[in-house]
Amino acid sequence: MVSAAPFNCPKFALFIAEFAIEIILFNSIFLFSNSKLKNLIFDLGGVLMMHNMPRCITAFQQLMGEKFPNLGLMTNGEGNGLMADYEHGVISTDVFVNTILADCKEGTTKEDVLNAWLMMHKGIPAERLAKVHELKKMGYTIYLLSNNNGAHWADVMGH
Numbered sequence: 001m002v003s004a005a006p007f008n009c010p011k012f013a014l015f016i017a018e019f020a021i022e023i024i025l026f027n028s029i030f031l032f033s034n035s036k037l038k039n040l041i042f043d044l045g046g047v048l049m050m051h052n053m054p055r056c057i058t059a060f061q062q063l064m065g066e067k068f069p070n071l072g073l074m075t076n077g078e079g080n081g082l083m084a085d086y087e088h089g090v091i092s093t094d095v096f097v098n099t100i101l102a103d104c105k106e107g108t109t110k111e112d113v114l115n116a117w118l119m120m121h122k123g124i125p126a127e128r129l130a131k132v133h134e135l136k137k138m139g140y141t142i143y144l145l146s147n148n149n150g151a152h153w154a155d156v157m158g159h
Contacts, residue, residue, distance in 0.1 A: 040135060044146035048132070050122035059116035060100070067103040086149050093151050118155050 042048050061068045086096040097113045104113065136142050 037140070039141045039143060041143045041145050042132065044144055045148060048128055048144075049124050051120050052122045053120055055122075056116065056120035059119045063104045063108050063112055063116055064100070065105055087147070089147070089149070093149065096149075096151075114151055117151055121155060 045051060082091075082096065082099055085091045086093075091099075093114075096117075097110050100113050101108060101110060132142060
């Protein structure tokens with residue numbers, strides 16, 4: 001298991017993500033114009049891509065009914081249980097989907113479970129993507145850092 005946060009501290013990782021959004025993407029293209037920096041690393045989830053965990057939770061509640069609490073919620077990368085295991089790479093997409101499917105209402109399909117999971121994504125706002133393109137035009141090498149799970153990565157690459 002690999003942690004994206006230094007010292008395994010999710011609150012520090014959240015601070016860094018918010019700092020990156022505020023300083024790099026929105027306010028400071030000018031900050032780098034005279035800098036010796038050549039490479040910039042952006043996190044995908046929660047920095048470039050917006051998340052909507054309540055929408056994801058609602059979708060799972062509809063599929064699982066009263067068994068929903070078994071899911072193991074995560075908030076800002078913290079939590080335990082099935083969602084945390086999947087987000088941290090402990091279990092595969094198949095194990096994640098099949099475990100949830102066993103607790104879903106009759107008639108729920110694997111596709112329904114995956115669609116509920118993908119409800120978390122709100123996409124990458126155009127202005128954020130434009131700022132990244134602007135930084136690239138300024139000569140910076142741009143890297144994307146992500147600890148996304150298989151289903152989210154496939155969805156992102158599909159767009």
